[in-house]
Amino acid sequence: MIIKIIFAFIATVAFGKLFYAPQKDLWPAGIVGAVGFGVYIYFMEALGYSSMLSNFMGTIALAVLSEYFARQFKEPVTVFSVPGFIPLVPGLPLYRAMNLILLNDYTQGLATFVDACLDAMAIALGILLVSGLAKVFKTSKTIIEEKRQEAGE
């Protein structure tokens, strides 16, 4: 498990480089990827949750962390979240589904495909929820600021 997380870190850094991320943001992006994948594999293997729920939790963790890093390093969120969530992408179930369909096992193939789609949905939901929440947080900050200015006048 530790080895997997370390490799997830290296892979995320390589991905950041592939997407031309700024040099100084490569290591934070790697941390985001490793944390997301770590949460995923912890929920999946240690706590025995379903793949979909683990993906969801992993995405929430990495999305929150990348929102935090984005404010810390004053960079767009995408710099961290795009390389960061790549380790969670359900490439393996997708391949399995295709392989099963190719071997004429349509029932099992479609079941695996639906699994892969659900994993992707879980990731999507995680990103949507956290970026929506970040927006609420940002707006509430400006509203408080305005209220304060009104009170000060």
Place this chain on the structure above:
Amino acid sequence: MASAEIMAMTKEEVLEVALTAGKLLLCNGAETYRVEDTMLRICALRGMHTVSAFCTPSVILLSDESLLGFSRMYRVTNRTVDLNIISEINDFSFNLANNHQTYQEIMAFLNQKINKKARPAWVDVFCSAIAGGCFAVVLGGGVKEFVAALLGSFLSMAFLKAMSAFKPSSFWSTTMAGGIICAVTLGCKALAPDTSMELTIAGGIMPYLPGMAFTNGLRDYIAGDLISGNSRVGEAVFLVGGLVIGIATVLGIFYH
């Protein structure tokens, strides 16, 4: 309040700066709301508050609400991913109010970004090889899977870089990449029969999965840019389809 240099620009010049910045952002893979926000922010600095921007993955429109307004449009045909330029333009647009550069200097800065030379191809090839190999391990593979996936990603990316001068469509590129990775995996399996094929292939195709298009599409939905969201998620599904067709063709020939 913007600096005197910004206020001295004419309206056309401000629109030109805004459109060029938007063009840079969109061509390098920024989300739709970031492109629109940046263009409107630059225009607002000069006091142009009635400007509207509309942007989808393939077009940027920048126009005025009033009948007297100017209108600019840019058709985006070639999109890549360059997070560095997004970050730089983001900084540039937020600091523009305190920027004491003249119009010519700003345009020179932006044009230098547009004409930025691509880095040597071996960096991309090397990175995708490392990423592919590492993902094979992340999915549960051992040394054999690592080497095989590394080789697959390396060869496919090297092939795509060699072909990039001919400007192939992204669908064609991912299909070929899938085919090459599958062929390399079959070769490795012939050499070392206990190599796990699914781990190798799933690791090797990781660099080609359209993660960027997918996340940006979702971010567009959240921001309310529904057209952009649809087209980006559609693009992602389309590219995954291409990848699967590439692998399935080679595997189908093998199983036959």
